[in-house]
Amino acid sequence: MRASDGDRDKIASVLREHYAQGRLTTEEFDERLEQLYTSKTYGELAVLTSDLPDVDLRRLPETPSRAPERTKADKKKDAQSKGLAAAWAAWATASGVNWMIWLIIGITGDFPYPWPLWVMGPWGVVLLVTTIAGGQARDRNRDRKR
Known part of the structure; x- marks a missing residue:
C-alpha cells in the first residue's frame, strides 16, 4: 500500500525522537531520512x-503541524488589527464629540470657525499613515515568507 506525505512525516518524527534519545547516530539518522523521503510504500x-522499539505504523500520533506557528502570527496580526481599530474608534468618538460641541455652539449663536478639523485632522493623518504603513509591512513580511 502506498504511503502518504503525512505517513512520511510521522515516521520522520519517530526517527527524530529516537535520534534525540541516542538510539541512532547522526549518520544513521541522515541515511534513514534520505530513504524515508524516497519511500513509496x-x-x-x-x-x-x-x-527501533515501540514503533507501530498504524498507531503513530499525528505529527504537529505548522498551524501553531501560523496561529501565533495570526494572533499577532489580530492584536495589531484590534489595536488599530481601537485607535480609529477613539479618533471617531473624539471627533464626533468635538463636532457636537461645535454644532451646539453654532445653534445657540453664529457658527464658529470649524475648529474640530484641527483636532481630527492631524490625528487622522497619523492614523492613516500608520494604517497604510502597517499594511505594507504585513505585505512585505508575507512576501518574505514565500
Whole structure:
C-alpha cells in the first residue's frame, strides 16, 4: 500500500525522537531520512523503523503541524488589527464629540470657525499613515515568507 506525505512525516518524527534519545547516530539518522523521503510504500517505511522499539505504523500520533506557528502570527496580526481599530474608534468618538460641541455652539449663536478639523485632522493623518504603513509591512513580511 502506498504511503502518504503525512505517513512520511510521522515516521520522520519517530526517527527524530529516537535520534534525540541516542538510539541512532547522526549518520544513521541522515541515511534513514534520505530513504524515508524516497519511500513509496508502508513496507519501505516499516523497514526504516523495524529495529527501533515501540514503533507501530498504524498507531503513530499525528505529527504537529505548522498551524501553531501560523496561529501565533495570526494572533499577532489580530492584536495589531484590534489595536488599530481601537485607535480609529477613539479618533471617531473624539471627533464626533468635538463636532457636537461645535454644532451646539453654532445653534445657540453664529457658527464658529470649524475648529474640530484641527483636532481630527492631524490625528487622522497619523492614523492613516500608520494604517497604510502597517499594511505594507504585513505585505512585505508575507512576501518574505514565500
